[in-house]
Amino acid sequence: MQVEAVLAALGHVASRAQILDGGIEPRALASAVGTGRLRRIGRGWYADREATREQVVAVRVGGVLGGPSAAVSYGMWVPQGLPVHVSLARNVSRLRPAPAGERIRLDWSRPAGGIAGAGPQWRVDPVLAVRQSASVLKRDHLVALIDSALHSGLVTGRAIEAIVPADVIRRVDPAAESGIESLVRVRLADLGLPVRPQVVVPGVGRLDLVVGDRLVIETDGRAHHGVERFEADRARDLELAARDLVVLRLSYRQVMHDWAAVEDAVLRVIERRGHLARHPFLRSG
Template sequence: MDLLTWLSHRDGIGHRDDAAAAGFAPPRVRAAIRAGGVQRIRARWIAIPSAPVDLVRAAEAGGAVTCVSLARRRGWWVPPDTEEMLHLHLPAHESIRDVGLRAHWTKPLGPRRPRSLEASFEDALAHAAECFDLDHATAIWESAIRREAMTLESLRQVGWRSSAARRVLEHVRGDTGSSLETIFHVRLSGWGVRLRFQVHLAGHDVDFVIGTHLVVQVDGWAYHSSSADRTRDIAHDAELRLRGYTVLRFSYAQILYDWHNVERILIAAIARGAHLAPFHA
C-alpha cells in the first residue's frame, strides 16, 4: 500500500507518527510532499487534496472538530439556519488564526484521544449546550443518543462541568421519537401541565397528550409526507374525536418558525378545558 492509499483509508488525512508506525518512513513522506500528491499541515499532519475541509482546518488550528460541526459530521440533528462556522475544541495554548472559527477552550471531560481531529461525543455535547438554546441543545443531545452507542444513563454518569450541560441533562429523556418532539417537549416542560408522549390511543401512538384529552401531533415531514400517511392520520384523528379527544396538529415549520402562534393556540385550548375529560350532564 502506498502513502496516498493509506491516507484515503483514513478520511484523507493522518498524523505523521501514525504514518511512521504504518511503515512510511519520514523520507518517503517528504518525497510524497515534494511530488505534490500529499500536503503537509503544520509540522505533524499530512493530507491528500480530497481530505474533508473541516478536518484539514482542525489540523491547521491544532484542534478538534466539536459542537455543531461534529454533529454535522456524525449525522446528528442540527438546528435549521445554523451558521456554517467551524467549531473547534482547542488546547489552552492555541490561538485562533482563522476568523471563520468558533473556538471552545474548555478542559476535556476525559482524556483526549491522541492524534484525533474529532472531539469526544461528551465534549461536543457540552459545547452544544453552551452554544444553543435549551430546546435546540436538548434536541442535539437526544439525536446523538439515537445515532450513537450512548444511553441516557451513561450521560448521567459524566462529570459535566458547566451549568448549561447539567440543565440540558435534566431535560433529556432519550426515548423521544424525533428532534421535533424533543423541542416541543422542552418548550412545554415548564408549563405546569401534565404532558405525556408516545401514548397509545385508538390503535395508534400519538405524539403528546396534555392533561387527559388534548392530543398534539407534531408532523415531521419524513413520517407524514405521502397520501397514505395523510389518509391514516385523518382517520385516526376522527376516531380520537369520536372518543372525546381534542386533536391539534402542528407542522415542522410551525414548531420551528411560528412558535408564537403554536403557543397561543395551546394556551387557548387549555384555557377552554380541552385538556380535560368532557363533562357529561
C-alpha cells in the same frame, strides 16, 4: 492499503503519523498530495476529497472539531447555522487565521496534548462534545442534543449527569426520536402543559407527543420527504382525525423560526379545552 482507504477509515482527515501508521510509505503520501488525491490542510495534517468544510476549518486554525460541530459529526441533533466550534488544547499558542468568511468559535477547554487513541483525531470525544456544547447552546437546544446522544447510545446517562446542570437533566428523555420533538416537548412542559412523549395508539402506532388527552403533536425535522412517507403521514393524520383527535403536524421551520405561532395555536386549543376530552386511546389517568 491505498492512502484513500486509510483516510476514509479515519473519517477523511488524518495526521501524517496516523497515515504512516496505516502502512502508507512517505513517498506514496507525497504522491497522493502531488496528484491532488489528498491535500495538506495544516502542519502534518491531510484531508481527502470527502472531508467536510468544518473539518478542514478546525484543523487549519490549529485545533479540532469540538462542541456542537463535533456533536453533529457523531450524528447528534444540533441546530443549523452555528459557527464552526474549534476545540484547542490549553497549551496551544500559535493559531492560524480562519479562511475568509468563516465563522468560528474558539474553545480552550480541552486538556493539553493531542486526541488519544487510534481512531479519528480531528474531533473531540462525544462526552467532551456535549460538555463543550453545554456552554454555548440554549437550554432547550442542549436538551435536544443530549436526547439524541442518549437515544443513539453515544453517551451514558451517568456521563451526562456529571457534566450538565440538574435543570437540564430533569428535562432529558432518551426516548425522543428527533431533535425537533425534544424542543417541542421541553417548550410545552415549560409552559406547564401536561405533555407525554412517545404515546402508543393501537392501530396507529407511536405518536411523538400528546398534550392532555387528545391533542396530538407530530414533528418532522427532515427538509425533504419521499412521496411514500408523505402519503403515510397523511393516512396517519386521517386515522387520528377519525378517532376525534386534534392533530398538529409541525415542520422544522415552524419550530425553529416561528415558535410564537406554534405556541399560540397550542394555547388556543388549550383555552377551549380541546385537549381534555377523555378519549379511550389516549387517556392519561
